[in-house]
Amino acid sequence: MKPTLEEVARLAGVSRxxxxxxINEHPSVSxxxxxxxxxxxxxxxxxxxxxxxxxxxxxxxxIGVIIPEAITKIFSDQFFAILLxxxxxxxxxxxxxxxxxxFDDPKRQEELYAKVLKNGYVEGAVVASAPPNDPLxxxxxxxxxxxxxxxxxxxxxxxxxxxxxxxxxxxEHLVQLGYRRIATITGPRDHVHVQERLAxxxxxxxxxxxxxxxxxxxxxxFTEAGGMAAxxxxxxxxxxxxxxxxxxxxxxxxxxxxxxxxxxxxDIALVSFDDAPLASLxxxxxxxxxxxxxxxxxxxxxxxxxxxEGAGGSHELVLPAExxxxxxxxxxxxxxxxx
Amino acid sequence: MKPTLEEVARLAGVSRxxxxxxINEHPSVSxxxxxxxxxxxxxxxxxxxxxxxxxxxxxxxxIGVIIPEAITKIFSDQFFAILLxxxxxxxxxxxxxxxxxxFDDPKRQEELYAKVLKNGYVEGAVVASAPPNDPLxxxxxxxxxxxxxxxxxxxxxxxxxxxxxxxxxxxEHLVQLGYRRIATITGPRDHVHVQERLAxxxxxxxxxxxxxxxxxxxxxxFTEAGGMAAxxxxxxxxxxxxxxxxxxxxxxxxxxxxxxxxxxxxDIALVSFDDAPLASLxxxxxxxxxxxxxxxxxxxxxxxxxxxEGAGGSHELVLPAExxxxxxxxxxxxxxxxx
DNA sequence: ACTGTTCTTGGGAGCGCTCCCAAAACGGGG
DNA sequence: CCCCGTTTTGGGAGCGCTCCCAAGAACAGT
Numbered sequence: 176m177k178p179t180l181e182e183v184a185r186l187a188g189v190s191r192x193x194x195x196x197x198i199n200e201h202p203s204v205s206x207x208x209x210x211x212x213x214x215x216x217x218x219x220x221x222x223x224x225x226x227x228x229x230x231x232x233x234x235x236x237x238i239g240v241i242i243p244e245a246i247t248k249i250f251s252d253q254f255f256a257i258l259l260x261x262x263x264x265x266x267x268x269x270x271x272x273x274x275x276x277x278f279d280d281p282k283r284q285e286e287l288y289a290k291v292l293k294n295g296y297v298e299g300a301v302v303a304s305a306p307p308n309d310p311l312x313x314x315x316x317x318x319x320x321x322x323x324x325x326x327x328x329x330x331x332x333x334x335x336x337x338x339x340x341x342x343x344x345x346x347e348h349l350v351q352l353g354y355r356r357i358a359t360i361t362g363p364r365d366h367v368h369v370q371e372r373l374a375x376x377x378x379x380x381x382x383x384x385x386x387x388x389x390x391x392x393x394x395x396x397f398t399e400a401g402g403m404a405a406x407x408x409x410x411x412x413x414x415x416x417x418x419x420x421x422x423x424x425x426x427x428x429x430x431x432x433x434x435x436x437x438x439x440x441x442d443i444a445l446v447s448f449d450d451a452p453l454a455s456l457x458x459x460x461x462x463x464x465x466x467x468x469x470x471x472x473x474x475x476x477x478x479x480x481x482x483x484e485g486a487g488g489s490h491e492l493v494l495p496a497e498x499x500x501x502x503x504x505x506x507x508x509x510x511x512x513x514x
Numbered sequence: 515m516k517p518t519l520e521e522v523a524r525l526a527g528v529s530r531x532x533x534x535x536x537i538n539e540h541p542s543v544s545x546x547x548x549x550x551x552x553x554x555x556x557x558x559x560x561x562x563x564x565x566x567x568x569x570x571x572x573x574x575x576x577i578g579v580i581i582p583e584a585i586t587k588i589f590s591d592q593f594f595a596i597l598l599x600x601x602x603x604x605x606x607x608x609x610x611x612x613x614x615x616x617f618d619d620p621k622r623q624e625e626l627y628a629k630v631l632k633n634g635y636v637e638g639a640v641v642a643s644a645p646p647n648d649p650l651x652x653x654x655x656x657x658x659x660x661x662x663x664x665x666x667x668x669x670x671x672x673x674x675x676x677x678x679x680x681x682x683x684x685x686e687h688l689v690q691l692g693y694r695r696i697a698t699i700t701g702p703r704d705h706v707h708v709q710e711r712l713a714x715x716x717x718x719x720x721x722x723x724x725x726x727x728x729x730x731x732x733x734x735x736f737t738e739a740g741g742m743a744a745x746x747x748x749x750x751x752x753x754x755x756x757x758x759x760x761x762x763x764x765x766x767x768x769x770x771x772x773x774x775x776x777x778x779x780x781d782i783a784l785v786s787f788d789d790a791p792l793a794s795l796x797x798x799x800x801x802x803x804x805x806x807x808x809x810x811x812x813x814x815x816x817x818x819x820x821x822x823e824g825a826g827g828s829h830e831l832v833l834p835a836e837x838x839x840x841x842x843x844x845x846x847x848x849x850x851x852x853x
Numbered sequence: 854a855c856t857g858t859t860c861t862t863g864g865g866a867g868c869g870c871t872c873c874c875a876a877a878a879c880g881g882g883g
Numbered sequence: 884c885c886c887c888g889t890t891t892t893g894g895g896a897g898c899g900c901t902c903c904c905a906a907g908a909a910c911a912g913t
Contacts, residue, residue: 274614277603
């Protein structure tokens with residue numbers, strides 16, 4: 176039986192209010208009373224009861240981080256692992272706790288959403304970007320649970336990387352290296368960030384008078400197998416370079432090119448997106464648009480906590496993308512190997 | 515202001531006990547009373563208040579999953595991402611929730627441990643295997659919080675893969691393929707599972723009369739850079755094959771061999787450990803001992819919940835390892851390419 | 854119709870804390 | 884010594900639910 180605040184009060188010869196004041200560092204307690212109470216606390220090993228405190232204060236200081244099935248399936252494990260690291264870091268820094276809701280069964284998601292959202296522990300939620308029309312988002316809006324989306328979502332505060340700018344960076348880099356016939360492999364075309372990356376790619380081509388050709392665009396579904404298949408479909412159109420919207424698809428692209436006897440970057444240059452840990456482990460290591468996943472996680476939690484604590488400021492945050500130049504684009508070799 | 519159970523009672527013309535009975539599906543409620551209560555619940559949008567319920571029942575149905583800094587640093591992101599998927603699946607299946615404690619600051623770990631362990635929400639914890647003498651484990655034992663370790667730990671219930679058996683599988687496979695001069699690259703030698711995998715490797719060599727040579731053993735620290743450096747140290751000793759205790763190190767091994775102009779598996783065969791998603795994405799895809807990480811996570815939570823619910827059964831679970839044969843060992847080519 | 858048993862329902866109290874209001878104590882000035 | 888203002892401390896009540904015990908209703912048998 177764990178000691179309670181009342182037992183501390185009895186032992187210290189004060190009231191429960193005084194003990195509560197000591198624990199919560201209320202200024203109006205005399206030094207000797209304070210000392211006596213701490214002594215009693217240590218003597219019986221008292222620890223505050225978070226559930227009782229939450230009931231009394233109507234605060235839990237717990238947030239939810241929700242990763243729907245659509246995310247664990249399409250994106251690599253790496254994405255949400257790093258996202259969680261950032262989210263956890265921000266949570267720890269603000270003295271909150273993080274309930275993780277990781278779903279992998281598309282059939283039970285709505286039932287599990289309800290269990291997570293309607294539990295009373297979670298004061299607000301960060302949701303990894305879901306596909307459009309995800310029932311989770313509708314449920315969140317209905318419940319009016321304060322929510323921040325990772326990835327742009329209509330009607331919700333969000334954090335996102337500059338997908339359009341990243342698409343431009345990748346394409347611009349390839350153009351500056353002298354490539355003209357540049358293909359691209361996308362994720363599912365109905366996802367907003369996929370559309371934005373594609374728009375960045377197209378605009379850069381048009382700005383350089385190269386022109387946009389639909390036959391140089393293939394959809395790869397963010398999987399390795401999808402990347403491989405998409406590259407195989409593109410090869411007959413003889414691209415000089417390819418911008419791939421995800422590192423995992425790029426791994427498939429590498430495999431397809433190897434199977435076709437083509438060397439990267441000698442025969443075809445490659446720039447991808449994400450800068451997941453995989454990117455540097457592949458051979459050649461990928462030139463890639465870094466999606467600051469950890470920072471995305473961190474800022475999403477920061478934004479949520481600011482909303483919960485009634486702080487002002489914007490409810491939309493777009494982080495700049497940056498290009499990480501490695502071997503797969505050929506820039507290093509063309510520049511004499513310097514880096 | 516959210517509706518309470520008392521408001522439902524008022525609207526339905528019953529007492530709070532009757533409403534509580536309906537919500538909790540207590541049998542002793544007449545059908546028409548039950549219907550009237552549900553109608554009232556739906557009419558005012560009542561949802562049970564988990565915090566109040568937890569205070570009254572002294573149960574939260576929340577468990578902690580703790581990933582210390584030593585794990586996020588040494589092991590790849592992939593390890594705990596997949597572990598979390600398994601843990602989350604088991605948690606969801608049993609109607610519990612999962613507070614994730616992901617630490618990445620070695621200096622603040624003990625402070626954060628205290629915050630997580632001593633919060634009153636968490637009924638028990640799953641802890642990813644920590645290095646020996648991790649202060650977290652000492653804190654857990656002191657608090658007598660029911661704990662299950664992922665990875666063998668003295669004095670704690672645990673789940674683990676059969677590391678010794680896995681070390682044997684990998685080495686036996688290389689021996690059966692005809693290799694005699696087999697090197698090995700380990701993680702930190704003070705970790706129990708590293709010692710066990712090394713013991714499996716050694717015993718198989720000795721059983722085949724090959725003999726164990728310390729000059730064929732290098733420590734790689736479970737990082738890509740460490741794997742690369744370890745392989746570079748081993749090359750002068752002219753191994754025919756290498757057993758690498760982790761896929762991420764194997765990526766580094768591949769890079770080191772490529773830099774030395776050696777082809778896998780033509781010039782040197784490779785078997786690794788983990789079967790992380792990376793394993794199939796590398797070129798050649800890794801033959802690897804599958805560590806069933808997702809199942810480890812799942813079973814760790816199952817074991818914890820069984821302990822919390824007072825079920826009987828063993829407090830130690832060792833899962834068998836299995837070998838996944840891909841390209842890096844040369845078995846496929848030697849067998850005529852069939853698979 | 855009465856009695857005994859079973860089923861349904863109500864309400865007091867408690868889970869462990871916080872907070873508000875009031876009482877008590879203390880200190881300073883006249 | 885008294886009075887007034889400030890500081891320290893105490894305890895009642897409530898946060899929203901569960902649960903236990905008791906009361907009332909319903910049913911069955913004599």
